[in-house]
Amino acid sequence: MTFRFMVNGSAVEVAATGSRRLLDVLREDLALTGTKEGCGEGECGACSVLIDGAVVDACLVPVSQADGTSVRTVEGLAPDGGLSILQQAFLETGGAQCGICTPGMLIAGEAFLASGAEPSDENIREAIAGNLCRCTGYTKIIDAIALAAERSSPR
Amino acid sequence: MERPGLTTRTSPPGLTEPRVLPDEASPLVIPVDAPDAVPGRIRPPDPLRREGPAKLTGTAKYTDDLVFPGAWFGATIRSTQPHARLLGIELDEAFDWSQVVLVTADDIPGENIVSLIDDDQPVLVPVGGEIRHQAEACALVACADRAMLRAARLHVRLRTERLPAVFDPLESKLEFAHYTVEHGDAAGAMKDASLVIEGTYRVGHQEQLYIENQAMIAVPREDGGVTVHGSLQCPYYVHKAMKRALAMGDELAVVVQEETGGGFGGKEEYPSVIALHAALLALKCGKPVRMIYDRHEDISATTKRHPAVVRYRSGVSATGELLAQEIEVIMDGGAYCTLTPVVLSRGTLHAGGPYRCENVRITGRAMATNTPPNGAFRGFGAPQTEFAAEMQINRIAEALDSSPLDLRRRWVYRVGDTTPTGQVLRESVGGTDVLEAASEAASFERRHAQTQAMREARTDGARTASGIGLALAWHGAGFTGSGEVKLASVASIELTDDGRIRILTASTEMGQGTKTIFPQLAAEALGVEPDEVDIAPQDTSIVPDSGPTVASRTAMVVGGLVIRAAEKLRARVEERTGRPFADSYRDAGPMRIDEQFTPYPGVPFDDKKYRGDAYPAFGWACAVAAVDVDLDTAEVTVRECVSADDIGTVIHRVLAEGQVEGGTLQAVGYATIEEMKLVDGRYLNDRLATYLIPTSLDAPRIKAILVEKPFSGAPHGAKGVGELPMDVAAPAVVAAIHDATGIWIHDLPATPERILAAMTGADPPPPPGVSAEEPTPRTPPIEDLPAGGDQMPFRAPTDPPQDRDREDAS
Numbered sequence: 015m016t017f018r019f020m021v022n023g024s025a026v027e028v029a030a031t032g033s034r035r036l037l038d039v040l041r042e043d044l045a046l047t048g049t050k051e052g053c054g055e056g057e058c059g060a061c062s063v064l065i066d067g068a069v070v071d072a073c074l075v076p077v078s079q080a081d082g083t084s085v086r087t088v089e090g091l092a093p094d095g096g097l098s099i100l101q102q103a104f105l106e107t108g109g110a111q112c113g114i115c116t117p118g119m120l121i122a123g124e125a126f127l128a129s130g131a132e133p134s135d136e137n138i139r140e141a142i143a144g145n146l147c148r149c150t151g152y153t154k155i156i157d158a159i160a161l162a163a164e165r166s167s168p169r
Numbered sequence: 170m171e172r173p174g175l176t177t178r179t180s181p182p183g184l185t186e187p188r189v190l191p192d193e194a195s196p197l198v199i200p201v202d203a204p205d206a207v208p209g210r211i212r213p214p215d216p217l218r219r220e221g222p223a224k225l226t227g228t229a230k231y232t233d234d235l236v237f238p239g240a241w242f243g244a245t246i247r248s249t250q251p252h253a254r255l256l257g258i259e260l261d262e263a264f265d266w267s268q269v270v271l272v273t274a275d276d277i278p279g280e281n282i283v284s285l286i287d288d289d290q291p292v293l294v295p296v297g298g299e300i301r302h303q304a305e306a307c308a309l310v311a312c313a314d315r316a317m318l319r320a321a322r323l324h325v326r327l328r329t330e331r332l333p334a335v336f337d338p339l340e341s342k343l344e345f346a347h348y349t350v351e352h353g354d355a356a357g358a359m360k361d362a363s364l365v366i367e368g369t370y371r372v373g374h375q376e377q378l379y380i381e382n383q384a385m386i387a388v389p390r391e392d393g394g395v396t397v398h399g400s401l402q403c404p405y406y407v408h409k410a411m412k413r414a415l416a417m418g419d420e421l422a423v424v425v426q427e428e429t430g431g432g433f434g435g436k437e438e439y440p441s442v443i444a445l446h447a448a449l450l451a452l453k454c455g456k457p458v459r460m461i462y463d464r465h466e467d468i469s470a471t472t473k474r475h476p477a478v479v480r481y482r483s484g485v486s487a488t489g490e491l492l493a494q495e496i497e498v499i500m501d502g503g504a505y506c507t508l509t510p511v512v513l514s515r516g517t518l519h520a521g522g523p524y525r526c527e528n529v530r531i532t533g534r535a536m537a538t539n540t541p542p543n544g545a546f547r548g549f550g551a552p553q554t555e556f557a558a559e560m561q562i563n564r565i566a567e568a569l570d571s572s573p574l575d576l577r578r579r580w581v582y583r584v585g586d587t588t589p590t591g592q593v594l595r596e597s598v599g600g601t602d603v604l605e606a607a608s609e610a611a612s613f614e615r616r617h618a619q620t621q622a623m624r625e626a627r628t629d630g631a632r633t634a635s636g637i638g639l640a641l642a643w644h645g646a647g648f649t650g651s652g653e654v655k656l657a658s659v660a661s662i663e664l665t666d667d668g669r670i671r672i673l674t675a676s677t678e679m680g681q682g683t684k685t686i687f688p689q690l691a692a693e694a695l696g697v698e699p700d701e702v703d704i705a706p707q708d709t710s711i712v713p714d715s716g717p718t719v720a721s722r723t724a725m726v727v728g729g730l731v732i733r734a735a736e737k738l739r740a741r742v743e744e745r746t747g748r749p750f751a752d753s754y755r756d757a758g759p760m761r762i763d764e765q766f767t768p769y770p771g772v773p774f775d776d777k778k779y780r781g782d783a784y785p786a787f788g789w790a791c792a793v794a795a796v797d798v799d800l801d802t803a804e805v806t807v808r809e810c811v812s813a814d815d816i817g818t819v820i821h822r823v824l825a826e827g828q829v830e831g832g833t834l835q836a837v838g839y840a841t842i843e844e845m846k847l848v849d850g851r852y853l854n855d856r857l858a859t860y861l862i863p864t865s866l867d868a869p870r871i872k873a874i875l876v877e878k879p880f881s882g883a884p885h886g887a888k889g890v891g892e893l894p895m896d897v898a899a900p901a902v903v904a905a906i907h908d909a910t911g912i913w914i915h916d917l918p919a920t921p922e923r924i925l926a927a928m929t930g931a932d933p934p935p936p937p938g939v940s941a942e943e944p945t946p947r948t949p950p951i952e953d954l955p956a957g958g959d960q961m962p963f964r965a966p967t968d969p970p971q972d973r974d975r976e977d978a979s
Binding site: 114140 | 217218220221222223224225226227228229230231233234236377378379380381382428429430431432433463464679680681682823824826827830831832833834835856857858862864865866868870871873
């Protein structure tokens with residue numbers, strides 16, 4: 015079957031069985047390898063992407079469910095080869111270490127920033143609770159999201 | 170191939186909305202709450218993580234992200250029995266094998282050995298050979314099509330004869346290693362003690378749980394060699410293993426480390442196995458072969474932290490001094506030796522804890538069991554034995570009615586003290602400093618008094634209890650004993666033809682910051698900016714053997730070599746040009762300096778007698794943990810954890826804090842929720858849905874305090890940071906649980922089941938780390954089988970449920 019949807023602002027058309035995982039479509043068919051696979055069963059969040067603004071695990075989403083939607087991956091966060099405010103904050107605070115959870119963390123962080131929620135420690139922890147990190151102890155990831163929220167808010 | 174790690178961009182790239190940027194002149198550094206320890210030294214701002222932009226934009230290439238046109242997929246046929254004789258490998262004749270390559274032990278061109286310390290582990294079990302654990306590799310298959318590969322796996326049958334299995338290290342007869350450390354007369358002094366505290370402590374397996382699974386791609390070359398690209402810590406360990414099993418010379422075997430998504434020791438020795446498997450398949454089919462483990466296979470087959478039993482007896486004199494320690498350490502090495510002797514050595518040497526004691530006897534033994542081999546994991550034996558040491562100290566404090574802080578203030582090592590190996594601690598002894606820093610930051614004394622008062626005032630109807638606990642640890646920096654001398658590591662720096670400065674080492678980046686701090690250290694020595702210094706890829710055809718990226722040795726040992734090489738390069742260029750290096754180096758090349766390790770000052774370690782300087786220096790750490798315990802469910806919430814760590818001179822504050830915070834959370838997981846359960850020598854919770862690690866909601870607020878007691882033996886004074894925090898948080902959490910509930914948990918993790926059993930007096934759950942027998946035999950008992958009976962059907966019973974169809978069948 016053929017599925018049509020947007021990825022990072024560009025229209026794509028994918029020929030696949032409807033049950034093919036969105037993760038494999040992104041990584042193998044569209045060569046967007048920024049989205050990672052950590053467990054393949056929706057536990058680790060390394061494959062988090064945004065579908066119409068909602069955070070999903072791309073390993074649990076069949077491509078048929080992406081049909082007609084707008085998908086955003088880590089490759090779509092940075093403007094013109096630079097870094098987004100959130101990415102810059104991760105770089106400065108040390109929110110990325112080995113980097114394998116980072117794309118998913120950024121997606122969860124981006125959704126949190128877009129929600130406009132109060133960037134409290136508690137709220138940020140809740141927002142990234144579906145994304146496992148084994149390197150950082152989460153402290154600097156939380157610092158990064160809080161810093162990005164501060165920089166994003168109007169003065 | 171793109172090599173994002175080589176990006177030299179270290180200044181912030183442009184943002185879309187520059188109005189929200191902080192002042193460009195003062196880049197944000199978070200959090201700087203401690204002054205620089207070296208007086209008068211003006212530190213330039215730490216560079217940003219070098220490969221950070223690539224990781225943050227998704228362009229960093231991890232092994233599974235690499236594309237090799239025409240590559241096949243490889244898979245491993247594993248034993249499903251803990252101990253058996255392999256009688257035959259049979260292929261289902263009904264299956265079409267024409268598109269599939271099968272590799273058995275007969276295809277190994279060199280020795281059938283995974284080269285490491287001992288030569289006991291085969292690359293593949295040969296027919297007639299002994300299967301020693303549930304996940305043991307017996308054959309390999311590869312195929313261009315993943316669906317066909319999956320089908321092929323199910324049509325390979327291992328014919329086996331089951332043998333009796335041993336799961337408890339205390340019952341094992343096969344020993345991998347043993348050590349004895351003797352200092353004074355422990356048995357004699359124990360008789361004079363006015364207080365003797367005894368305890369037996371058990372810890373189980375812990376999974377490294379790097380988020381990137383093990384991954385390797387082998388590419389056959391026209392010259393007959395193989396290049397492997399993989400997720401790994403130690404390129405030259407893999408190189409050595411390939412040379413031996415594939416019968417290749419230095420140049421034919423090439424190992425390239427790709428971006429590595431976490432290691433924590435788990436990618437120290439296992440990558441040799443998966444590299445050999447991928448290379449054997451690639452040599453046979455003539456195509457690149459991808460071996461990318463899924464999470465189930467990774468947890469099932471790869472190494473874990475060694476389970477241990479530690480029996481401890483401490484004697485205290487009438488005047489309140491630590492008079493004697495008698496300690497017995499038994500570790501479970503699993504089925505093969507791997508790195509077990511070295512893990513046991515470090516565990517044995519750290520078992521006394523960071524305390525002055527004139528009479529110590531420590532014995533360590535590592536035993537074989539029919540479980541998957543255990544191996545390196547952050548801390549490398551020390552977290553196991555130091556948990557026991559800290560439990561003892563906290564229990565002694567309770568028995569003496571002393572504050573756990575005051576007791577440590579009295580007993581902690583100071584400059585001039587002697588360790589059980591006879592090592593005199595001459596300098597860089599930060600035990601007291603970290604103790605004071607952590608306890609003050611956490612207001613330990615005040616809060617400890619509060620929680621004790623709360624415990625005394627608690628009524629039967631109370632639903633939660635709060636507690637605070639403290640622990641102290643030491644961690645030897647770099648390789649144990651004569652290890653660094655034997656390694657004789659080399660690090661190089663060169664001026665290239667095109668006027669660039671380039672560092673060449675085999676030290677890998679796996680998130681800890683190698684690629685950021687090496688250019689930083691070299692730049693400081695050369696008087697240039699960090700982004701003027703490149704770092705060569707970790708490719709054995711390019712870089713020298715700088716030793717493995719383990720043992721917290723990269724910053725201290727290899728970083729020290731980088732500095733010395735840079736200093737020599739600078740002197741040579743300035744001598745030749747008569748101008749400052751920064752102004753003249755671009756035209757001065759090509760030129761290369763190879764710097765080899767020379768021993769640190771001190772008393773050489775005697776590997777036979779276990780006397781002398783076990784480590785060139787020690788790191789010191791103190792953790793204070795605050796917990797809430799639900800008195801109905803015994804669920805533990807770790808609310809807060811402060812870790813103060815003396816790591817010598819801090820090279821890069823943000824990266825070093827990241828190590829302390831991450832190591833602390835791994836230790837909190839070790840203390841509370843992380844436990845592998847086994848039946849018949851097989852891991853039961855071999856998925857992320859069942860082996861739990863802390864999420865952001867489970868994680869306490871972690872405060873890292875860096876204490877700097879520079880080590881003069883290293884040119885920059887650094888002692889290493891990676892492992893130290895892993896040693897100390899677990900006993901602090903268990904002390905906090907005791908403070909809340911009044912009960913001591915002797916086995917890790919301190920699960921609700923163990924806490925409830927201790928609170929109610931019910932039978933405790935089985936000890937951690939020991940496999941249960943198979944409850945209902947999956948196969949008939951051996952005596953009921955005809956000789957050479959088939960024990961495995963063609964459909965493997967343990968095929969992973971998540972191994973779902975990933976093919977595009979349209």
